[in-house]
Amino acid sequence: MSKRRPNWFGQLPLTRRILAVNLLTIVLLAFGVLYLDAFRNQLSEERLTLIHREAEMTASVLAMTPAPARDSVLLSLAKSTGSRIRLYGSDGSLRSDSWKATGPTYTLRDPTTQKWNKDAARALDRGFNALVGAKPLDDFIEPAEDKLQSWSEGTYARQTGQAVTKVRNAPDLTPVFSAAAPVGEETVLLTTNDREFTRTIRSQRTSLAIAMAIAVVLSVLLSLFLARTIVRPLRRIALAAHRVRLGRAREVKVPRLPSRTDEIGQLARSVSDMSQSLRQRMDNIEHFAADVTHELKNPLASLRSALDGLDRVEDPKLKLQLLAVAKDDVVRLDRLIGDISEAARTDAELARAKFEPVDLGPVIEQLVSSWEHRREKGDAHLAFARPRRATAVVLGDANRLVRAIDNIIDNAISFSPPGGLVEIAAARVGDEVRIRIDDEGPGVPEEAREAIFNRFHSIRPEEEHFGRHSGLGLAIARAIVEGHDGEIDVQDRDDAPSGARFTITLPATEAA
Structure with a gap:
């Protein structure tokens, strides 16, 4: 070759x-x-x-x-x-x-x-x-x-x-x-x-006129060659972009022109990356719409069944049970719709958000205090190892970061055993800020550690109250963390017999 x-x-x-x-x-x-x-x-x-x-x-x-x-x-x-x-x-x-x-x-x-x-x-x-x-x-x-x-x-x-x-x-x-x-x-x-x-x-x-005529002809040929090197790849890129716009083909290959490092090569690779990102986003939207439809059908079907049964049932106790089921379905639908709305607007809000330095120490401390005083956490306990002031500073949107950490804490509490302890720590390591959330639950199987971050992941504790979670919390947390150029993963704890350890890694910055 x-x-x-x-x-x-x-x-x-x-x-x-x-x-x-x-x-x-x-x-x-x-x-x-x-x-x-x-x-x-x-x-x-x-x-x-x-x-x-x-x-x-x-x-x-x-x-x-x-x-x-x-x-x-x-x-x-x-x-x-x-x-x-x-x-x-x-x-x-x-x-x-x-x-x-x-x-x-x-x-x-x-x-x-x-x-x-x-x-x-x-x-x-x-x-x-x-x-x-x-x-x-x-x-x-x-x-x-x-x-x-x-x-x-x-x-x-x-x-x-x-x-x-x-x-x-x-x-x-x-x-x-x-x-x-x-x-x-x-x-x-x-x-x-x-x-x-x-x-x-x-x-x-x-003699000079002849030489100039030759130079003009050469210049014309070079101009035609230059136009060819510009117009042809631009035409290919435009044709591929047109196909992407029409959306008739599932996979449209935009030429990347790897041999060119000029502006056209950069344009080709940018358009290719953009089309791939657009295709991936469209696929995500389609999957999300399908998942939303599926998730809404279950509580709606349960709610319809309960309401239909009320007309036919005469037993007061059974009616009360059906009403309780209907209320649970309404609560589940309300929570589900709220989380769906949150998940749908997360990417858009992150794209428009103005990032500022955020000291995660006092932010997480306030969040833990909110869980202790105003939120339903059963008999689980929270412990936060607060870092020194202005050491765990990242660049981001404080409200979004609070939502991501809150979702993980909520997940840790839901899997904690009676009287279990959820430990939270934040520290700066080199050029990164790492947030660690440990629970004493059963942990996450290795084959499911990626799946739990998918939308509408439905594996929940057996004793959890019906409708308490929509399966979107960890997916929203990952979207927020990745929108801040960070990473989130889960492993087994290495300092306890059982339990999961969620780690959020974000780029560190200096305090304002």
């Missing part, structure tokens, strides 16, 4: 997965934009550096060349560099222009005569410049009167005595690089429309 591969993607929280998928395209786009901007800036710097050197070299050559030979030298330099070289005199007038001998070495193209794809490329150029916040360039326009004062870089070069560069945009958004350098009292100006620069940038942009 092959081992199941670990679902590492299912271990990541959904927030991280969604964030990663959404950021993927954005990060790649940002990386591409930054790369292209850095590449363009670096290439522009290289072009400016190159024309700067050409201007310095041209100025040096012209400075060493006699005036009659400058035109031929200027023509040779223009052919070798491909730039348009102009020489301006000390008054700023144009003295030499390489284009007069070589003709134009570059052409400024009119964008209105170009195809639509060039317009699209220029639109992308403008969008990219706006995206990176590039500083707008001046438009390159040939002056109507060609003189040095028409070129800002020429004026700066004459003022500073150093070569000055500048870049402008041609009408079709291709760059025009220019550089001016002083030649004694004169100034040389080089200009070139570097269309190769634009082609290189657009080629890089095309």
